[in-house]
Amino acid sequence: MAELVQDELGVTCIVNDAGPIQLPSAAYDVAKGRLTSAYGALGHFRMEFAQLQTLNPAGRGALGYGEVQATARSECDVFIDLRGDAPAFPSHQKRNGYFWADPAKTGELERIALTARERVGEFEKTVYFRLEESLCAHSRANKTGCTRCLDVCPTDAFEGPHKLDARKCISYLTIELKGSIPEELRPKMGNRVFGCDDCQLVCPWNKFSKPTAEKDFQPRHGLDNSELATLFLWTEEQFLKRTEGSAIRRTGYEGWLRNLAVGLGNAPSTIPVIEALKQRADFPSEMVREHVHWALRRHGL
């Protein structure tokens, strides 16, 4: 399989048996280990392995695997599962970017390789925008005419006019950041669980914008009027189904729970809030658990 997709995808081949050592290749890495859990979807799979050993790079010594790591983690964009065991996810056919097949079945490898190779490409994302500094009242005639965006920012991300520390921006923290949200910023985030845009809302120039009737931008699944505690109890399957075609997918299920845990930690101490947090206190992801425990501590628990 690695040979079939290596021209289009960066491949790491992890074998799970003690069979003959897979020959190393300049085109892909090889390791041995047992998959113990997997999360995520296309573009952001996370896996945990037991007894992981990487193949020693070619050298003078004998070819063999290196030291055993009792547990190890890895991430990938596309996950091709040829273990021949049960799929790593329930309803695996619906999980974008996950390919499962019985390797003993004729033609399966070629079929998967053809589809997996199409899962690469470029997402459309703004790479250029025009900044009209003179539009901002703050810049007119070098006199301060407005400081609304600087004043409203919940995390004080603006260091001053024209200077934004993106690492403090809630849009970065809840969408782009893949790890833990810095603890000192969490209380300032309030209930903003996916982006913020407060600075856009207060800017006087944006009063000229009009709400769009474009269907793709309309709220779905009541997401414009939902309780955080309810959203927090969505299963991963529900999350993937209900965010199909939505930018919210970008944060991934773990990121979604992480953000909601912060929102719930900042919410009033009600029974639904506390109960929802308690239900996720033993969630398999260490990052989610840590945010949930932080939130429970905020409620004195």
Ligand code: SF4
């Ligand atoms: S989006 Fe929110 S957090 Fe980010 S800079 Fe604007 S006001 Fe601050």
Ligand code: SF4
């Ligand atoms: S809110 Fe708008 S006009 Fe006011 S300082 Fe910020 S960008 Fe400029």
